Amino acid sequence: MNRATVLWSRIRAFFSREQLDAEFADEIESHLQLLTEEHVRRGLSPDEARRAARLTFGGSMQFVEDHREQRGLPFVDTTMQDLRYAARTFRKNPGYAAVVALTLAVGVGAVTSMFTVVRAVLLRPLPFAQPGRLVEITETNPLKNWTHTVAAPANFLDWRARNDVFADMAGYVGVDDRGASVLKRFVEVNGEPALLTGIAVTGNLFDLLGVRPLIGRTFTWQETFDDTNVLVLAYGTWQSFFGGDPNIIGRTIRLSGRTKRVVGVMPRDFFFPNRTAQFWAPIGMPSAELEKARRPHYLSVIARLKDDVTVAQARDRMTRIASDLERMYPGTNTQMGVRIEPLHQIMAAGARPTILMLFGAVIVLFVIVCANIASLQLGRGSSRTREIAVRRALGAGRSRLVRQLLTEALVLSIAGTAVGVALASMTPALLLRAAPSALPLFATPQLDSAVLFFSVALALIAPVLFALIPALSSSRIERLADRSDSGSRETTRSRDVLVACEVALAVVLVVGSTLLIRSLIELQRVDPGFRPDHVVTFKATVPGLKYPKDADMTRAFSRIEEQLRAQPGVVAVGAASTIALRGYSFTSDATPEGRSGDDYEREARFNSVTPDYFKALGVPLLAGGWLTERDTGNAAPILVNASLAKKYYGTTDVVGKTLKPGKPSDPDPWQPIAGVVADVKQDGLDKPTRPEIYMLYATSVQNPATFVIRSTVATDAIVSDARAVVRSIDREILVTDVTTADAIVRESTGDERFRTTLLTGFAGVALFLAALGIYGVLAYVVAQRNRELGIRLALGAQPRTLFRMVVTQGMRPVAIGGAVGVIAAVLSTRLIESLLFDITPLDPMTYVAAVSVLAISAAIACALPARRATRVDPLVALRQE
Amino acid sequence: MGESKSEVLQGTLDMMVLQTLEAMGPLHGYGIARRIEQVSEDALQLNQGTIYAALLRLQQRKWISATWGTSDNNRKAKFYAITKAGRKQLASETENWQRIAGVIGRLMRLSQ
Numbered sequence: 005m006n007r008a009t010v011l012w013s014r015i016r017a018f019f020s021r022e023q024l025d026a027e028f029a030d031e032i033e034s035h036l037q038l039l040t041e042e043h044v045r046r047g048l049s050p051d052e053a054r055r056a057a058r059l060t061f062g063g064s065m066q067f068v069e070d071h072r073e074q075r076g077l078p079f080v081d082t083t084m085q086d087l088r089y090a091a092r093t094f095r096k097n098p099g100y101a102a103v104v105a106l107t108l109a110v111g112v113g114a115v116t117s118m119f120t121v122v123r124a125v126l127l128r129p130l131p132f133a134q135p136g137r138l139v140e141i142t143e144t145n146p147l148k149n150w151t152h153t154v155a156a157p158a159n160f161l162d163w164r165a166r167n168d169v170f171a172d173m174a175g176y177v178g179v180d181d182r183g184a185s186v187l188k189r190f191v192e193v194n195g196e197p198a199l200l201t202g203i204a205v206t207g208n209l210f211d212l213l214g215v216r217p218l219i220g221r222t223f224t225w226q227e228t229f230d231d232t233n234v235l236v237l238a239y240g241t242w243q244s245f246f247g248g249d250p251n252i253i254g255r256t257i258r259l260s261g262r263t264k265r266v267v268g269v270m271p272r273d274f275f276f277p278n279r280t281a282q283f284w285a286p287i288g289m290p291s292a293e294l295e296k297a298r299r300p301h302y303l304s305v306i307a308r309l310k311d312d313v314t315v316a317q318a319r320d321r322m323t324r325i326a327s328d329l330e331r332m333y334p335g336t337n338t339q340m341g342v343r344i345e346p347l348h349q350i351m352a353a354g355a356r357p358t359i360l361m362l363f364g365a366v367i368v369l370f371v372i373v374c375a376n377i378a379s380l381q382l383g384r385g386s387s388r389t390r391e392i393a394v395r396r397a398l399g400a401g402r403s404r405l406v407r408q409l410l411t412e413a414l415v416l417s418i419a420g421t422a423v424g425v426a427l428a429s430m431t432p433a434l435l436l437r438a439a440p441s442a443l444p445l446f447a448t449p450q451l452d453s454a455v456l457f458f459s460v461a462l463a464l465i466a467p468v469l470f471a472l473i474p475a476l477s478s479s480r481i482e483r484l485a486d487r488s489d490s491g492s493r494e495t496t497r498s499r500d501v502l503v504a505c506e507v508a509l510a511v512v513l514v515v516g517s518t519l520l521i522r523s524l525i526e527l528q529r530v531d532p533g534f535r536p537d538h539v540v541t542f543k544a545t546v547p548g549l550k551y552p553k554d555a556d557m558t559r560a561f562s563r564i565e566e567q568l569r570a571q572p573g574v575v576a577v578g579a580a581s582t583i584a585l586r587g588y589s590f591t592s593d594a595t596p597e598g599r600s601g602d603d604y605e606r607e608a609r610f611n612s613v614t615p616d617y618f619k620a621l622g623v624p625l626l627a628g629g630w631l632t633e634r635d636t637g638n639a640a641p642i643l644v645n646a647s648l649a650k651k652y653y654g655t656t657d658v659v660g661k662t663l664k665p666g667k668p669s670d671p672d673p674w675q676p677i678a679g680v681v682a683d684v685k686q687d688g689l690d691k692p693t694r695p696e697i698y699m700l701y702a703t704s705v706q707n708p709a710t711f712v713i714r715s716t717v718a719t720d721a722i723v724s725d726a727r728a729v730v731r732s733i734d735r736e737i738l739v740t741d742v743t744t745a746d747a748i749v750r751e752s753t754g755d756e757r758f759r760t761t762l763l764t765g766f767a768g769v770a771l772f773l774a775a776l777g778i779y780g781v782l783a784y785v786v787a788q789r790n791r792e793l794g795i796r797l798a799l800g801a802q803p804r805t806l807f808r809m810v811v812t813q814g815m816r817p818v819a820i821g822g823a824v825g826v827i828a829a830v831l832s833t834r835l836i837e838s839l840l841f842d843i844t845p846l847d848p849m850t851y852v853a854a855v856s857v858l859a860i861s862a863a864i865a866c867a868l869p870a871r872r873a874t875r876v877d878p879l880v881a882l883r884q885e
Numbered sequence: 886m887g888e889s890k891s892e893v894l895q896g897t898l899d900m901m902v903l904q905t906l907e908a909m910g911p912l913h914g915y916g917i918a919r920r921i922e923q924v925s926e927d928a929l930q931l932n933q934g935t936i937y938a939a940l941l942r943l944q945q946r947k948w949i950s951a952t953w954g955t956s957d958n959n960r961k962a963k964f965y966a967i968t969k970a971g972r973k974q975l976a977s978e979t980e981n982w983q984r985i986a987g988v989i990g991r992l993m994r995l996s997q
Binding site for chain 2: 006009010013014027028030031032035037038041060061062067071074075
């Protein structure tokens with residue numbers, strides 16, 4: 005209470021200190037006059053009386069100062085004083101202040117940007133109730149090379165019924181490899197057809213996530229199996245497609261020809277599994293059907309752990325359930341295991357290594373930035389020797405000086421951080437535009453309070469990193485004479501250490517980025533198995549209700565193909581159910597002729613194609629012949645890819661052999677292999693090609709179909725022709741995923757290019773800063789030794805000798821830093837091994853390249869000041885002091 | 886604000902100022918200083934300036950209040966007066982002081 009009263013009084017006094025100072029002066033003056041009068045009464049002359057009064061009062065101004073200190077807030081006073089002083093220093097030397105602040109802005113901007121991403125992807129909890137208790141459950145199977153594959157519905161139902169470790173378990177259907185929803189539906193909005201994408205879910209999903217709808221209701225478990233045609237909308241969908249209609253609940257809408265009733269709208273922040281889902285519908289399949297569906301696998305499964313159950317316990321329990329199922333259903337569940345991972349972790353898993361690497365890289369960059377500024381400060385400290393020596397002489401304490409220098413640094417740091425944060429605030433928009441696929445779909449980077457808190461922390465840490473050592477060293481200056489060589493030699497030594505650190509850290513970044521560049525080059529050199537130039541592709545989805553029979557669908561697709569072929573400039577047109585590099589395809593058992601028992605292919609990819617698909621995409625035929633329109637029927641000929649042929653026959657010369665689309669014991673017909681096509685990359689350029697079987701579209705219709713058009717005319721023209729063609733056939737056929745094959749190849753290396761570009765950028769900045777550091781020290785040394793160099797030249801020293809002398813001095817910290825950097829790189833690049841393709845982290849060429857880049861940059865940084873050393877005019881140098 | 890040895894003297898001065906104001910009514914700094922010197926029969930010579938540190942401390946704790954007024958010989962001066970809180974403090978300090986003085990007195994007698 006008492007202390008608070010005193011503090012309050014101090015605060016009030018602080019804000020009226022000018023008035024209080026004046027009043028206090030008055031009060032003392034009046035006291036002195038009273039004293040003087042008293043002394044006069046005792047018989048002193050006025051002058052003597054005045055002096056006596058001063059003596060009695062107690063003299064010096066020291067006590068006015070004490071009074072002021074006790075009255076107000078001395079800490080704030082001193083800080084204000086330091087700030088004013090700092091402002092004056094910066095005004096006197098604005099260039100220096102700007103360089104420091106801007107360098108720091110680059111560092112802070114980079115770190116804050118990356119932290120924004122780290123926060124969005126790895127740190128911010130998922131917006132569900134107790135997100136830490138949510139897990140994802142997938143299936144594993146060594147026989148099929150499955151490490152985390154979506155579940156079969158029947159397995160899911162058994163898991164849910166048999167386990168006692170989860171509060172509940174839910175599933176959903178309709179996402180691709182990246183988690184984007186692929187359930188595309190047509191909706192009529194004001195007579196115009198529009199596209200909606202959503203996912204199909206089990207009815208308990210929302211309750212499991214623990215999120216209530218904004219309005220209306222969500223689904224019930226029973227609705228999973230009913231054909232009730234109910235729908236829950238995302239907030240954005242409700243707003244943009246239905247104008248935020250307050251009576252939306254109960255409203256019926258036509259979705260791809262079916263009537264659906266909206267029962268709920270989710271809150272604005274809600275997303276699941278990510279923001280691409282615009283609506284949710286129940287799976288709507290009879291339970292009798294789902295209970296039998298032990299293949300194919302298409303259900304993503306999440307679950308909520310019971311309160312007292314750990315992930316390990318859940319794994320244990322579920323593994324036992326899986327082996328029970330394996331015993332019960334040997335036909336489908338042989339070696340089928342389960343994998344359980346925390347939901348957030350698995351959602352972020354793909355992006356995690358890249359993000360952590362880049363975050364590590366920016367922190368290294370930040371340290372380099374601070375080392376660079378520290379070196380600058382040291383250099384400047386010695387040019388401020390005079391000022392500091394004078395202030396020491398006038399009684400400034402060392403701690404007071406350090407404090408003042410740190411305040412100065414803090415001001416620069418705050419200014420730099422402000423600019424840096426402003427730069428970083430552009431990150432979310434920039435990321436969205438430059439590299440939309442670089443982040444997992446669930447993550448939305450934004451500059452939230454946690455990010456700001458982080459950058460404030462940076463602003464406070466930075467001065468300690470870049471100003472403490474310089475401040476301590478310059479506050480040691482005692483005498484003006486310290487401007488001597490010994491002082492500056494010590495400064496130079498400290499700066500050399502800093503330069504060596506910068507070089508070492510820069511080497512680590514340069515090696516890292518060179519590794520990524522080399523592996524990106526290797527990756528782009530991989531043959532995708534087709535010629536991507538001049539190829540446009542799009543996906544066509546026909547409304548199932550309108551084309552109930554396979555033949556109807558085949559007819560629609562054929563008409564599209566025929567009419568596209570008739571367009572000007574078109575060279576070839578084909579269609580497939582799955583095209584290259586788009587992953588996600590239908591896989592099943594296949595038995596090549598001559599195999600029996602357990603020796604068969606469990607993960608053959610089945611792709612339905614039209615005869616011209618290969619011609620349109622530019623896939624070479626390795627053996628045999630193409631399929632023709634007539635290759636339909638029960639034992640229709642098929643094509644296989646080279647991987648399948650080589651895996652089972654060790655050669656591509658397999659034309660005439662037969663293959664059964666099932667297990668050896670299945671009754672399926674044996675189908676002759678008509679030809680072998682080259683391996684087309686399926687999941688990515690860096691992934692091995694899996695055995696693939698091509699059959700004629702007409703024998704196995706899939707909806708949607710992806711059309712491939714090779715043409716000699718511009719992409720835009722082909723795209724608009726294609727849209728017109730499809731529209732003319734049936735305006736309810738959806739055209740989506742319009743792109744070029746070139747773009748597909750490019751996008752397949754999007755992540756790699758994103759991280760390579762960024763890391764190379766960071767490495768470039770690091771290298772530049774290190775070079776700047778080298779240059780700064782040498783330029784300073786040359787300036788300091790101007791006189792000596794002048795004398796040497798005058799006495800006949802060869803400019804070449806002087807040049808070599810300066811360069812040698814400059815290269816010493818570079819050599820030491822470089823060596824340390826290489827060791828650090830050897831130790832640290834192992835961390836990014838998972839990001840490399842076809843190259844080891846110890847790739848010698850990389851190290852040679854990185855060290856050469858460093859050596860060249862350092863040599864340039866040394867050569868500039870060295871050249872200046874050889875051009876010193878002896879006369880001017882001698883006259884200088 | 887830790888307790889140190891010099892605080893004892895400070896505290897003593899604070900108490901003397903409070904006691905003076907209690908006894909004499911509102912006074913200016915000079916008056917207080919003179920009064921303390923007179924009462925101590927000039928045995929206690931203080932730098933009169935130090936009075937102001939004591940006055941500031943007491944003001945900050947709201948034990949005394951200050952107003953500008955005119956002194957006997959028509960000079961502008963700041964007058965200090967003891968407040969209610971100040972009286973309470975003075976009472977407790979006095980009691981405390983007497984207790985300690987008593988203890989010290991007894992101790993001194995014992996050791997004689």
